[in-house]
Amino acid sequence: MLWLCLHFPELPLEVFTRGREGAEPLLVCDGQGRARQVVHANTAAVQAGIVPGMRVSAAYALASQVRVISRAACTEFAALQGLATWAGQFSSLVHLVEPQALLLEVGGSLKLFRGVENLVRQMERGLVQLGYTAHSGIAPTRRAATWLARSASGICITDSPALAGALAGLPLSVLELTAQQRARLTGMGITCLGDCRRLPRAGLAQRFGPELVQQLDQAYGHAPDPRQPFVAPASFASRLELPGTVEHVQGLVFGLSRLIVELCGWLRAHSAGVMSLSLQLLHTKAAVTRLELGLVAPSREPKHLTDLFRERLGQTALPEAVEALVLSVSRHQPLAAPSRDLFSTRQATQGSAAALIERLRARLGQERVYGLQALADHRPERAQGGAVSAPPSAALAGGLRPCWLLPEPVALDLEGDRPCLGSGLELEGTAERIESGWWDGGDVGRDYYRARNRAGERYWIFRELKPPYRWWLHGIFG
Amino acid sequence: MNLEDLMQRADLWRGGCAPPPSGLASGYAQLDALLNGGWPQGTLIEIITAHRGIGELRLLLPALASLTEEKRWLAFVAPPYIPYAPALACAGVQLAHVLQIQPRTHTDTLWALEQALRSGSCGAVLAWLQQADGKSLRRLQLAAEAGDSLGFLFRSATACRESSPAAVRLRLAPARVDNRVSLEVLKRRGGWPTGPLDLEVNHALALSAFS
Numbered sequence: 001m002l003w004l005c006l007h008f009p010e011l012p013l014e015v016f017t018r019g020r021e022g023a024e025p026l027l028v029c030d031g032q033g034r035a036r037q038v039v040h041a042n043t044a045a046v047q048a049g050i051v052p053g054m055r056v057s058a059a060y061a062l063a064s065q066v067r068v069i070s071r072a073a074c075t076e077f078a079a080l081q082g083l084a085t086w087a088g089q090f091s092s093l094v095h096l097v098e099p100q101a102l103l104l105e106v107g108g109s110l111k112l113f114r115g116v117e118n119l120v121r122q123m124e125r126g127l128v129q130l131g132y133t134a135h136s137g138i139a140p141t142r143r144a145a146t147w148l149a150r151s152a153s154g155i156c157i158t159d160s161p162a163l164a165g166a167l168a169g170l171p172l173s174v175l176e177l178t179a180q181q182r183a184r185l186t187g188m189g190i191t192c193l194g195d196c197r198r199l200p201r202a203g204l205a206q207r208f209g210p211e212l213v214q215q216l217d218q219a220y221g222h223a224p225d226p227r228q229p230f231v232a233p234a235s236f237a238s239r240l241e242l243p244g245t246v247e248h249v250q251g252l253v254f255g256l257s258r259l260i261v262e263l264c265g266w267l268r269a270h271s272a273g274v275m276s277l278s279l280q281l282l283h284t285k286a287a288v289t290r291l292e293l294g295l296v297a298p299s300r301e302p303k304h305l306t307d308l309f310r311e312r313l314g315q316t317a318l319p320e321a322v323e324a325l326v327l328s329v330s331r332h333q334p335l336a337a338p339s340r341d342l343f344s345t346r347q348a349t350q351g352s353a354a355a356l357i358e359r360l361r362a363r364l365g366q367e368r369v370y371g372l373q374a375l376a377d378h379r380p381e382r383a384q385g386g387a388v389s390a391p392p393s394a395a396l397a398g399g400l401r402p403c404w405l406l407p408e409p410v411a412l413d414l415e416g417d418r419p420c421l422g423s424g425l426e427l428e429g430t431a432e433r434i435e436s437g438w439w440d441g442g443d444v445g446r447d448y449y450r451a452r453n454r455a456g457e458r459y460w461i462f463r464e465l466k467p468p469y470r471w472w473l474h475g476i477f478g
Numbered sequence: 479m480n481l482e483d484l485m486q487r488a489d490l491w492r493g494g495c496a497p498p499p500s501g502l503a504s505g506y507a508q509l510d511a512l513l514n515g516g517w518p519q520g521t522l523i524e525i526i527t528a529h530r531g532i533g534e535l536r537l538l539l540p541a542l543a544s545l546t547e548e549k550r551w552l553a554f555v556a557p558p559y560i561p562y563a564p565a566l567a568c569a570g571v572q573l574a575h576v577l578q579i580q581p582r583t584h585t586d587t588l589w590a591l592e593q594a595l596r597s598g599s600c601g602a603v604l605a606w607l608q609q610a611d612g613k614s615l616r617r618l619q620l621a622a623e624a625g626d627s628l629g630f631l632f633r634s635a636t637a638c639r640e641s642s643p644a645a646v647r648l649r650l651a652p653a654r655v656d657n658r659v660s661l662e663v664l665k666r667r668g669g670w671p672t673g674p675l676d677l678e679v680n681h682a683l684a685l686s687a688f689s
Contacts, residue, residue, distance in 0.1 A: 353551050353599035357577065360590055364581050372576040374563040384563035389574045392567070403535040403566065404559040456652025457531035476559060478535035 002107035002116075002158060003142050006087070006123070006134045007149035008080075011100040012071050013040035015079045018131025019242040019255035019325070025066040026243060029056050039071055067244070075241065076100065082238050084230045086130065086262045088269030090123060094230045095142070101149060103142055103227075116156060129261040129302070139163060142227065143219040147174040147193075160221060167219060168194030175215060181208055193219075236266045237328035245284070245321035249313040252281070252322060256313075257306045259327040264302045273298025273335030278328050279309065283320040291316065293362070296388070297354040298335040304355055311362040357388065378436040379444050380405060380474060399432035400450060402460045402475035409472035412461060419461060419471035423454040435465070450477070502628065505540025506677055509661070513646060514668055517541055520626045521645035522619045526664070528635035532652045533659045533679040535561075536569075538630060542602055543570035545628075550601030553577045553594045556587050558606055588614050595621040595629050602628040612641065619643045638664060 008014070012028045025045035029036045036056040048063035059066055076099060084094045084102055090113070093105035106119060113119035120136060127134050137148025138156040144167055148155050151170050157163055170193045172185055185208075190196055196204070197216065205213045217223035240255050256279070267274060275298055281289040291312055299305065360369045371388035378398065384405075412419040419425050431447040445465035452458050460475030501516035510516045517523060527534055542552055552575055554561055567573055579594070581587045587607065594603045595618060603622075610618075610631070622629040631644065638649060647664040653676045663672045 352597050353575075356551075356593060356597040356599055359593060360579060364579065364586055364590060368580045368582070370578050372561060372563050372566070372573045372578060374567045374573055380562070384560070386578070388577070392573065398564075401562060401565040401568065402531075403539070403562055404530075405562040406559055455529060456654075457529050458533075459531055475562065476531040477533065478531060478559075 001105055001140065002110070003139055003145035004091075004104045004106045004120075004123075005097070005101055005137045005139075005142075005145035005149035006083070006104070006127075007101040007137070007146070007152070008083070008132055008134050009100070009152070010040060010133050011076055011079060013042060014132050015072070015075050016069055016241055016243050017042055018258055019240050020244070020246065020251065024244070025050070025063050026069065027056075027059060027066060028069050028071050030071045073099070078239070081230075082262055083130070083132065085232045085236070085269070086126070086265030087123075088232045089265045090119065094232075095227045096230050097146055101146060103145060106138070116158065120156075126261065126265065129258070131258050139166075141219055141221045142225045143215060144221075147219060150174045164220060168192065168197065172196070175212070177208075177212070181212070184208075232266065232269060235329060236263055236332075237326065238262050240325045240327075242322060242324060245323055247318070247321045249316060249318060252313060252325065253306065253310050255325055256309055256327070257302070259325060260302050260305050260309075263305070263327060263329065264300045267300035267332065267335075270332070271334055271336065272332045273300050274305070274329055275331040275333055276329075277305070278330050280326040280328075281318070281322045282324040282326065283318075284323055286320040289316065289318065289322075292330070294366075295354075296357050296361075298333050299355075300335060301355075304358075308358055308362045311359060315363065378434055379442065380434070382437075382442065398434075399448070400429075402458075403478040404476040406474055406476070409462070409474045412471040412473055414471070419451070419463075421451075421453055421459060421473060425451040425453055425459065425461065427451050428458075431463075433465075434462075446472075448474070502541050502544065504537075505544075506537075506679075508675060508677060512663055512669070512672060512675070513666060517628055518645050518667060519628060520623045522615065522622055522629040522631060522643065524631045524633055524637065524642055524644040524647040525650060526633050526635060526638050526647065527650040529650070529652055530558075532650060533657075534632070534650050536679045537650070537659065537661075537677070538602075538604070539566070539569040539571065541628075543572075545601030546570075546572035546575045548601065549575060551575045551577055551599050553579060553600050553603045555579045555591045555594065555603060555605040556581060556607075557604070584608060588618075591629070592618055592621045594625075595627045596625045598625040598627070600625065600627050602630060604630045604632070606632045610637075612643070616643045619645075 016028065017026060025042065025048055027041040027045050027050060028039050030039045031037050038050060038052050038054045038056060038059055040052060041050045045063065045066055048066070050059045050062055050066065056068055080096055080098070080100065080102065084096055087094050087102055087104055091104040091106055091109050095103040097103055109119060110116060113122060116138065135149050135152040137145045138158065139145040139148055140157065140160050140163060144163055147167065147170055151174050155166050157166050172182055172191065201213060214223055218225040238259050240259050242255055246252055263274070275295055277293045279291040283289070293308055293312060357369060370386035371390065373385040373387045373390035375383055375385050377383050412421055414420065415424045428450045431449055433447050435445045437443050446462040447465065448460060448462045450458060451461045458477035459473055460477065461471055461473050463469055463471050501513060501518045503516040504510055504513065525534060546552055552571065557578065561578070563573055579590050581590050591603060591605045594600045618629060644665070646666050649662040649664055651660045653660040655676065657678055658676045659679050660674045661677050662674045665671060
């Protein structure tokens with residue numbers, strides 16, 4: 001087994017900042033009342049001179065416009081769960097290491113991702129899109145991977161013999177110790193794990209409790225380290241807090257793209273594609289704005305989904321500034337990874353046709369984009385429908401037909417006893433009688449003619465078989 | 479810039495030497511000969527006519543049918559009437575690959591047209607534009623190149639006075655003889671404009687059972 005640990009050092013800050021690009025000074029604090037301390041500060045705040053560990057009142061003195069947010073443990077936990085869900089695409093076994101790390105079993109995924117380097121590169125790219133910074137550590141045991149990630153050394157160890165050497169150099173800060181224990185170890189002149197290991201086991205256990213020895217044993221692979229696996233939720237719903245409020249629709253797209261990357265990770269882990277999505281925009285006072293998005297074909301392409309929402313958001317008017325986004329999946333269905341054809345590009349064009357239809361529908365509306373379908377009916381107005389990609393049906397035999405049909409027949413004026421359109425119409429050929437539909441209330445009785453006006457334009461006209469025997473224009477020989 | 483440099487440029491057209499034949503066969507030998515092999519792919523083609531019902535759609539159907547046979551899509555953007563499904567099916571168009579788009583505004587029409595041309599899944603896009611300025615036409619021409627799509631623009635008679643980046647511009651008029659349409663090439667690649675040519679086009683399509 002090979003374990004990869006992702007440690008998120010900035011998680012308390014990033015749960016608030018990843019929703020938006022921007023550089024206003026912001027810090028996350030912990031504690032009560034006057035004892036409130038800065039836990040994390042973003043780049044703009046650090047540039048103003050604010051450092052973690054500082055009192056909040058001191059931070060205000062340095063930068064008066066700084067935004068102060070209290071640390072939210074439940075938001076962080078939800079974010080960690082979201083990350084674990086997203087990470088399900090890289091491994092089938094994920095553990096949460098609270099408060100801010102994840103463990104993934106990657107030994108089984110190496111073949112699929114073609115090596116450790118590729119896997120880590122893909123994961124890093126994904127994390128940038130999600131808006132998190134992470135340090136990774138790879139080791140044959142869970143605890144060693146966690147420690148390597150926590151030390152931010154970027155060390156990757158894939159075989160057990162090299163493990164002891166790599167762990168020896170790690171500082172004491174990676175251990176789970178109380179401040180008092182750490183001070184005592186430092187006082188004994190011990191600075192790294194290697195020093196710790198050289199101490200007699202019995203004495204170490206007596207002075208610092210059996211937990212320390214067990215931690216070391218687990219890291220070196222001498223003791224088992226059982227943990228509960230993370231189970232990804234069966235349905236997807238994720239929430240993103242926006243730093244400050246966003247008034248413009250375009251400002252929402254950035255945060256939304258983060259949620260969509262998370263969604264696509266979940267979909268990939270479940271080998272599924274989304275069919276319909278729902279986005280809720282939460283306002284301070286106004287009622288929630290809901291956007292529903294339906295897709296023609298299941299998809300898990302982040303760019304495609306983001307583009308669709310961008311079009312939809314462009315058509316939406318916001319009643320009020322937005323505080324948070326919630327993205328949830330209403331319907332999904334299995335979607336196998338596309339297998340590529342060696343010679344033809346047909347599959348690609350099929351896929352992009354569905355994407356085109358969705359993009360057009362997202363902006364123009366469902367009813368403005370439709371297909372064409374021939375139906376078996378003798379009445380011209382009922383001989384076609386608007387379903388997209390309908391299976392072909394048997395067309396009925398008949399006479400000559402035009403390429404254009406008018407949505408409604410247009411009554412023609414009479415010039416003497418001849419119908420006219422601009423100029424008098426000259427009838428060509430013989431009449432074709434269409435008499436049908438007495439059984440469903442759409443009874444028609446007509447004699448169709450081809451007609452031609454003086455300019456040479458050809459029309460398809462008919463005369464009613466019932467009084468007052470009016471003439472109508474129904475088609476154009478385009 | 480000297481002459482040798484200029485001759486190297488791909489976008490320079492030299493009179494008298496025609497580019498190698500390419501393009502999608504239009505189904506009419508005379509027209510293919512004029513257009514150097516057929517409708518040039520990845521370009522805009524303007525069809526200018528003051529009339530309707532002279533076989534303007536019928537002229538394109540052989541090419542459109544062959545595109546849908548190859549499973550490429552065909553889009554009608556803002557058609558003035560309903561494309562009559564049984565007649566198109568008769569001409570060999572696979573209706574499962576036909577898309578109709580009816581945008582509300584002129585801006586949406588241009589947007590939808592550009593999207594359809596650019597997507598690469600549409601073999602041909604037919605559009606009816608009320609008006610179009612040079613800038614948007616140039617955009618559409620680039621989109622057609624990007625998506626390797628045929629963009630047929632149907633325009634009113636006033637359009638032939640304006641310049642256009644379209645690769646081919648045709649003017650259609652009713653012919654004196656039955657079942658023919660008079661066609662005039664106003665602009666084409668690798669050749670001069672030609673005078674009117676009578677092309678035989680069957681206006682009507684006979685429905686046959688189980689086609």
